[in-house]
Amino acid sequence: MAKGKSAAGRRVQGFKQLEFWTDPYLSTWMALTPYERLRRAWRMRSRIRNLQAVHDAKSLPKL
Amino acid sequence: MRSLFRSFERFEVEYLLISGQAAILYGAATFSEDIDIWIRPTRENAARLMRALAACRARVYKLTPPVARRTLMAGHGFHFVIPARGTPAYLDIMGRPPRVGSFSSARRRAPMMRTPWGRIPVVSIPDLIALKRTRRLSDYEVISSLVQIRIAQEAPPSPALLRWALVNSFRVEDRIDFARRLGIRASVEAWRRRIFSEIARYQALDTVHWSRVIRDLRRLRRQRRLLLEGMPVSRLLRP
Numbered sequence: 001m002a003k004g005k006s007a008a009g010r011r012v013q014g015f016k017q018l019e020f021w022t023d024p025y026l027s028t029w030m031a032l033t034p035y036e037r038l039r040r041a042w043r044m045r046s047r048i049r050n051l052q053a054v055h056d057a058k059s060l061p062k063l
Numbered sequence: 064m065r066s067l068f069r070s071f072e073r074f075e076v077e078y079l080l081i082s083g084q085a086a087i088l089y090g091a092a093t094f095s096e097d098i099d100i101w102i103r104p105t106r107e108n109a110a111r112l113m114r115a116l117a118a119c120r121a122r123v124y125k126l127t128p129p130v131a132r133r134t135l136m137a138g139h140g141f142h143f144v145i146p147a148r149g150t151p152a153y154l155d156i157m158g159r160p161p162r163v164g165s166f167s168s169a170r171r172r173a174p175m176m177r178t179p180w181g182r183i184p185v186v187s188i189p190d191l192i193a194l195k196r197t198r199r200l201s202d203y204e205v206i207s208s209l210v211q212i213r214i215a216q217e218a219p220p221s222p223a224l225l226r227w228a229l230v231n232s233f234r235v236e237d238r239i240d241f242a243r244r245l246g247i248r249a250s251v252e253a254w255r256r257r258i259f260s261e262i263a264r265y266q267a268l269d270t271v272h273w274s275r276v277i278r279d280l281r282r283l284r285r286q287r288r289l290l291l292e293g294m295p296v297s298r299l300l301r302p
């Protein structure tokens with residue numbers, strides 16, 4: 001078993017007929033553990049040029 | 064971020080991780096720029112939260128009312144910034160998010176997940192789906208992925224689970240698949256029309272919910288009762 005492989009990732013095999021699971025990017029993502037997904041996603045924040053603007057646009061109400 | 068969640072544990076804050084980071088943990092999203100937390104909306108828990116935030120040197124961010132039982136129950140969002148290595152972390156807190164029941168019920172359904180931030184209670188998939196029925200169209204793609212992930216947890220899925228998936232998925236091809244397994248026949252066009260009208264209805268309900276909250280937020284701002292942006296949370300603690 002590769003490091004970081006999740007139980008859900010192993011179950012993916014049984015659901016190959018559905019598009020969600022056959023998308024190569026998504027199935028790779030799903031094969032990771034939740035721990036690994038969060039670690040990678042959080043690391044991506046540093047690549048966002050203006051994180052504050054992204055957050056404000058999404059999370060703050062327009063008064 | 065580990066220190067923030069350790070601080071929650073140390074001060075015994077009752078909370079759930081919701082929204083984007085929860086969707087990432089389940090695998091239905093790949094990025095979220097902030098951390099959303101649902102806390103038990105009691106005065107005692109709010110006081111514990113503020114102590115935990117102060118211990119992490121959090122500061123008040125924009126448009127944040129005082130964290131009190133009334134503002135928690137009114138559905139407000141409370142925004143804070145946590146100093147972190149590299150970029151600061153934006154923390155959005157709610158005491159009564161829309162479309163979900165009580166905190167206690169959601170907490171009972173929430174699994175504990177092992178994360179880089181420690182073992183964290185994460186909102187369940189059905190509750191996360193209810194939270195994600197917002198005005199943002201991209202949230203419906205996340206919901207449909209969450210449905211697929213929930214379905215994959217049971218092999219083979221029971222008819223009850225398939226019926227649940229049928230009403231919660233917003234992808235035409237997925238609905239057709241769930242309906243076929245349940246012996247229901249409908250045309251692609253019929254499913255498409257139905258999905259469009261359901262999304263439009265959820266968007267309208269979300270708008271109604273937030274316009275009420277925004278009205279209250281405007282009133283608080285007029286009365287100069289919003290917390291001062293940039294203020295350290297430690298200064299809001301009662302001695």
